[in-house]
Amino acid sequence: MKEEQAYKTIKNMIVQGKFSMQESISINGLAEEMNMSRTPVHKALAQLEREGYITITPQVGVFVRRPEPKEIQDRLQLCVAIDVFLAEQASRSITELQLEELKKVLEAMEFPGVAADDYEALNVQFHTIICKAANNDFAFRTNKINWDYLNYVNISDELFQGGNREQSQAEHRMIYYALKDRDTKLTELLVRKHLMRVAQFITEKYTHVNA
Structure with missing residues (x-):
């Protein structure tokens, strides 16, 4: 069309x-x-x-337009809530093939020397696999619109470098094993903690840049 x-x-x-x-x-x-x-x-x-x-x-x-920091914060809160819901659903329905795909992405994220842009793309791929595994296309499409917008306005290089990257890698690995064990409560807890950290980082960075 x-x-x-x-x-x-x-x-x-x-x-x-x-x-x-x-x-x-x-x-x-x-x-x-x-x-x-x-x-x-x-x-x-x-x-x-x-x-x-x-x-x-x-x-x-x-x-x-350039959004106000409050709008970014509100969008982030919505994204976190939907992603946590999708991860909880995925822990019940994720397939062995999807787990294998998730493992390959995780290994690529942990490969030494991967560039920040490539790491960011792998990060998106990791979470996309989880969201699709939930088998809720409406929630997935809704959140993709919000994440696309947040990626557009966000300056996120620091989020995937140094100590931040090491923490990101550790959190993604824990999420992977929680999903592999089909541990719904742990998956929900880990994804919420991981995304809340990301949301706080983005909010603070965006507020500072646009102050």
Whole structure:
């Protein structure tokens, strides 16, 4: 669908920093660049506004927005709650194939010298496997939208370096073994503790950068 194509293209342009926050995004320019009418562009922009990427002000323009720290904190709390719920469900339904896939990702995360960007991608893959193992597509899709947005606004390099990485590796390994043992309560506890640490780090870093 053209609307979906427009959504993915414009979102990618925003994430890559193609627009400044002071620059009004031209709807006509986007439509011309993507070789489509204004209608799918308008629909795509409406969805991106609902997800928090832009602000649409009638008679003024369309602008990339920077959220307040409170919004980031609220989104993080929601993400943690949904991910903990999905992990708890996954502890009951995860397959041996998914556990094996999780183990391979974990081993890649623990490989010496892996770059921060690669580690971050592996981290996302690790949690995605768990969330998909819960077999709740609606919750997974809802949380993916929020995590995508948080990844877009967050400066997370320090989260995956030095002592932070070592702690991350230890926490992921404990989560893996809790899932392997089908220990629902321990899985829930470990995922909550792990994600709350991440949420606190992101909140403090974002607040400091945008102070």
